[in-house]
Amino acid sequence: MAKLSRRSFFKLMTATAGATVVSQGAETKKVAAQTKRLREKNSKQTRVVVVGGGMGGLTVAESIKANDPDNKIEVIVLERNAHYFTCPMSNTLFGEIEEVKKANIPFKYDYTLAEKNHNIDVIITEVIGADVKNKSITTTAGMIDYDYVVVAPGIDYNYKKLFPHWSDEKIRRAMKETPAAMYSDSGKEKQNLLNQLHAWRDNGGRGNFVIVPPKGGKVRCKPASYERACMVSEFIKKYKLPGKVVLLDSSPKPQSKGPKFIEIFIKHHKDTILFNGMSGDEMLKRIKDAGFTMENFKKKENFSKVEDNFATCNVKDVDFDKKEITYIYADNFDDDGKEQTIGYAVANLIPYHKGNETAKLFDVKRDGWGGIVCAPAKTYSVSDSTVYTAGDIMGYHKFNPSAQTSVSVGLLTGESIAKRILTGKDEIDLTKAGITCFSMVVAHPLKAIEISKDIIVTDKGVAKAANTRLAFRDGNGLIGWFQAIVETPFKY
Numbered sequence: 001m002a003k004l005s006r007r008s009f010f011k012l013m014t015a016t017a018g019a020t021v022v023s024q025g026a027e028t029k030k031v032a033a034q035t036k037r038l039r040e041k042n043s044k045q046t047r048v049v050v051v052g053g054g055m056g057g058l059t060v061a062e063s064i065k066a067n068d069p070d071n072k073i074e075v076i077v078l079e080r081n082a083h084y085f086t087c088p089m090s091n092t093l094f095g096e097i098e099e100v101k102k103a104n105i106p107f108k109y110d111y112t113l114a115e116k117n118h119n120i121d122v123i124i125t126e127v128i129g130a131d132v133k134n135k136s137i138t139t140t141a142g143m144i145d146y147d148y149v150v151v152a153p154g155i156d157y158n159y160k161k162l163f164p165h166w167s168d169e170k171i172r173r174a175m176k177e178t179p180a181a182m183y184s185d186s187g188k189e190k191q192n193l194l195n196q197l198h199a200w201r202d203n204g205g206r207g208n209f210v211i212v213p214p215k216g217g218k219v220r221c222k223p224a225s226y227e228r229a230c231m232v233s234e235f236i237k238k239y240k241l242p243g244k245v246v247l248l249d250s251s252p253k254p255q256s257k258g259p260k261f262i263e264i265f266i267k268h269h270k271d272t273i274l275f276n277g278m279s280g281d282e283m284l285k286r287i288k289d290a291g292f293t294m295e296n297f298k299k300k301e302n303f304s305k306v307e308d309n310f311a312t313c314n315v316k317d318v319d320f321d322k323k324e325i326t327y328i329y330a331d332n333f334d335d336d337g338k339e340q341t342i343g344y345a346v347a348n349l350i351p352y353h354k355g356n357e358t359a360k361l362f363d364v365k366r367d368g369w370g371g372i373v374c375a376p377a378k379t380y381s382v383s384d385s386t387v388y389t390a391g392d393i394m395g396y397h398k399f400n401p402s403a404q405t406s407v408s409v410g411l412l413t414g415e416s417i418a419k420r421i422l423t424g425k426d427e428i429d430l431t432k433a434g435i436t437c438f439s440m441v442v443a444h445p446l447k448a449i450e451i452s453k454d455i456i457v458t459d460k461g462v463a464k465a466a467n468t469r470l471a472f473r474d475g476n477g478l479i480g481w482f483q484a485i486v487e488t489p490f491k492y
């Protein structure tokens with residue numbers, strides 16, 4: 001792996017787009033040499049640079065090479081972290097799921113095998129600038145030219161949208177003290193939240209583990225907050241803690257896989273999860289009050305009526321010193337709500353998501369969320385067909401950000417890039433991609449909820465999900481899915 005020691009050079013550099021590197025003496029020569037090394041380009045090969053070595057970017061990189069039998073394409077991945085931490089299934093760490101432990105899943109991967117097995121080059125460096133006109137990228141380790149670029153940096157958090165009145169300092173406190181744990185920063189955020197969970201247990205496990213799901217919009221893995229609630233509930237049961245998981249959701253039902261999560265909350269976590277103040281028994285009572293049973297409330301036409309009788313909790317502010325969250329509690333659809341405050345022992349505050357700011361560096365059209373707007377039925381930018389995109393940052397198409405979509409669309413994108421370079425044909429069939437997402441919800445016996453969808457392409461060339469299927473599955477299926485889909489780009 002080409003390790004360009006980001007740390008030793010980082011301090012010496014001015015980190016602005018297209019910036020001149022400022023340093024002194026021997027270090028200047030070192031930096032200049034590294035800059036030169038990054039720029040070297042083999043004239044016999046077409047170069048594709050991939051920004052972000054996550055689920056989307058790494059899959060595209062490997063797929064290009066899988067479709068390049070004569071080695072005519074050079075693929076270089078630029079990734080800022082030496083290790084990638086896989087978000088899917090990481091919630092099972094909160095539930096200490098035995099089957100996951102037995103499967104020896106490390107969750108953290110480096111790029112050694114990806115490089116060895118796929119003839120790609122991964123450079124550990126941070127992208128800090130781009131000049132699409134001249135097809136060049138600035139990194140903390142130097143500059144690099146490209147013929148095609150694939151922009152795949154994932155998501156960022158949008159605390160400002162959730163709390164416009166918060167200072168930057170308060171946002172920093174939120175990130176540190178109530179981590180969202182929704183992205184891959186080598187696993188630091190997840191470890192922080194796990195450490196807080198363990199410290200809570202060690203101190204007696206009293207009080208609340210509060211989870212605040214994002215308030216909507218385009219969100220990476222919408223079911224993740226509810227899966228996490230189930231896994232923390234399993235932790236509480238395992239250690240017989242007196243505390244509870246409290247979900248404070250602006251929606252009256254889980255925002256994804258809603259009926260199935262409610263069934264699971266009622267049947268398996270009735271005393272350990274409070275969803276918007278409602279225990280399992282309270283939810284069941286409200287279902288019955290609405291005239292339904294456990295068997296028929298999940299039908300589409302019935303579920304919307306049940307929802308109207310469920311409460312909502314709209315978070316307004318957090319006091320980090322007092323460890324209190326203020327929210328507007330509304331008991332049902334007709335209730336305007338009243339302000340309430342809850343104390344927390346541990347809080348997992350998940351703000352709105354937005355496209356990773358790195359995409360901004362590439363001067364192409366982006367949507368209001370920060371996603372790169374693709375050309376109709378394509379995975380390259382509508383403003384520049386040499387700028388491809390992959391993963392959650394992909395705009396225009398209406399995919400829910402997920403690993404499965406990042407991988408399956410990534411495979412098609414890589415194949416399409418290789419064919420375009422090698423044969424001049426610019427083709428991709430996005431209906432061949434797939435959407436499947438599992439959530440682990442019960443530890444004994446292991447149980448998961450699976451959602452799967454087909455992809456259609458509209459007359460306007462918008463690829464989107466259709467034909468949703470929702471089912472309970474043996475949780476070992478999630479482990480198999482993880483090994484087959486999520487681990488594959490890093491291991492095989």
Ligand SMILES: Cc1cc2nc3c(=O)[nH]c(=O)nc-3n(C[C@H](O)[C@H](O)[C@H](O)COP(=O)(O)OP(=O)(O)OC[C@H]3O[C@@H](n4cnc5c(N)ncnc54)[C@H](O)[C@@H]3O)c2cc1C
Nearest residue numbers: 052054055056080087088127153154221391392402403404
């Ligand atoms: C808790 C949780 C559970 C999930 N469960 C599921 C699931 O069950 N099923 C499912 O399908 N999906 C799941 N997901 C979603 C899935 O993890 C994401 O959709 C997927 O990782 C998106 O891939 P990506 O390539 O867009 O982004 P990432 O995987 O985040 O990769 C982006 C990469 O870009 C790098 N990067 C960013 N900026 C720069 C820069 N300036 N320079 C260099 N590198 C940069 C980052 O370090 C990162 O490695 C889950 C997510 C979470 C958080």
